[in-house]
Amino acid sequence: MQTATQIPHDVNYLDYKGKYKGIFGWIFSTDHKRIALLYMYSMMVMFVVGVALGLAMKLELIAPGQTIMGPQTYNSVFTVHGVIMIFMIVIPGLPAVFGNFMLPIMIGAKDVAFPKVNLLSWYFYVAGALLVIASVLFGNGTPDTGWTFYAPYSFKSGTNLLPAIFGAFILGFSSILTGLNFIVTIHRMRAPGMTWFKMPLFPWSLYGTAWIQLLATPVVGITLVLVALERIFGIGVFDPALGGDPVLYQHLFWIYSHPAVYVMILPAMGAISEIIPTFSQKHIFGYRAIIASTLAIAFVGYFVWGHHMFTSGMSGTAQYTFSVLTFLVAIPSAIKVFNWISTMHKGSINPEIPFLWAVSFIFVFMIGGFSGLVLGALATNVYVHDTAFVVAHFHFIVFGGVGFSFFGAIHYWFPKMFGRMYDKVWAKVGWAFFTVGFLTLYSPMFYLGMIGMPRRYYDYLPEFHAANILSSLGSWVMTFGLLIVVINLFRSAKNGAIAEINPWHGKTLEWTVASPPPVENFEEIPVYGEKDGPYEY
């Protein structure tokens, strides 16, 4: 019962020896910090697979005609790539890793509200991932529907889809549990004196995200169940031959999956909102505006799903409405960009690695956002829908946005998490290659989409060749940068120089505890006074 008094305060969470030894000390641990690392390592494994599949597609597209794989293989590759990247990397992404690790510390708590549920959510994550892998390894044929599982093909395709669909369902459940845990943690466990408007912005973004996870994921959950039942029994709800309507599937799918893109991006924005003030040594500009825009995005994001379906058949009124709402949702995003830039204005900028990632985040996020407006406008959408343009758009945002922010966050919090500093020269080299490679990889796809190259084909017309070569070259440069970044971090976690408690002179609570943090974070729960705040420089 009274474990609190038994755990010595000078042992950090990495060295702590609890009831279980070795690996069991990790996979049975309910310490939010260990669970965060469990998530990080398992995500890394899936990420390697996802990147390899992405590289394979780019290699196939380096020349017209069949290069290394045929059409059916290509269909399976983009499906598994999408399922892994969306459901296992960017949706859990920042909340599961940095949210788990930092949220309790940043609000002055010893753990999340339900540590066991937290561990359970990781088990669900692993179970979902294993199911998806099973759908690849067993049965007759790897899923080939795309990550969107559109009806009616998702119950006509002869491939082994059921495990993948259940895998996605279980991953959704894992995400719900994380969100539920964070909401309760934030409501109940903030340190005394930390009022809502003294809470740092990363926890705020997790709070907005958690509500979306909670309120949108069940809808896609039931939709996936219906598709599975359609496959097994033929219940008819999405099957036109039995009176059902496949467009209804698209509605239900995007009712979740558009809000899900905010599950991905809000915590990414939250991490950026921590990094920018720290490296500008200045109070964040428009603290309340950032919170308001977070909540506005979370709210308006529910009502724009139709912009994925402009060409699927819907009334003109519905089209106009969804288009206008889509434009509205861009406003809060722009407010955030404005606030970040204004925070830097007249700050004393310290261009360390996390700051570089943050600035490049803003750059690619803006390109992604503007291309979103092109897609949200009806006339241009019809023109570029289902082309490489859409692929460029969501990679700029999902990979550019979430990816850059993730790398910014890991370079920012690494010294805290591992108690060691990484090699800054290699980190910079890796960042440079990654950024240049990223832009070379995805920018040509905007152009390709504009001149009419459709997405999800293994082949293309000869006139698309030149831009495709450039894009494939970019994929290699980017992967090279990625390797440098990852290897550097891995080596430094073991052998890096010992890090200080507060290497970047941050003001949030995680910089007041030892690096790496002790098992129970705080010996005594900190108390926030009248004048304390997360960004008082």
Added chain:
Amino acid sequence: MEQVSQHADPHYDQEANKLGMWLFIFTELLLFGGLFIVYSIYRFLNPEAFQLGAHELNPTIGAINTIILLVSSMTIAMSTSSLQKKNKGLTVLLLEITIMLALVFLINKYFEWGVKFDHGIWPGSEHLINDMSRGEILFFGLYFVMTGLHALHIIVGMIIIIVALKRVQNGTVNENRSSLLDNAGLYWHLVDLIWIFLFPLFYLIH
């Protein structure tokens, strides 16, 4: 919002447990909410077929099951208050009655589905697909999915109640640490509530 109160036992926060359960109930409501949307769209598109389908169902069994669930909601609510009054014996008895009622509900459901199967009606059955209209196919598809998913929730609810019962018996759930029983009760009311919607939608609207 309130701040953390410093409990004697740092790992027990009744408010947090309650909040967590309510959030979970939201997700369940949305899960069924998706199904209710599908139901209302197809009902709107096929009003006659849905009426025909409803005539196939037996409102008497449905009504009996409704009463059973309502009574079970009452018994579980009574069990939480008798736990507060430190009457452990009565709490256990009421929980046992709740479990029995849930079981009776499932048995009724089993016979109800059995009759449908005897008539050759199940999702994807030949009789359904060859002899009935598309609207009826959808009606019965949704009937089996929604009542089936609901029955699954009954089973999960029973398991939670059994766990709560065992904990009441061995004293880990008591008047000071009653979260598990309170949450089991909340969950059970949710299961009940969903049925209250399913019953008229499938059995009563003609």
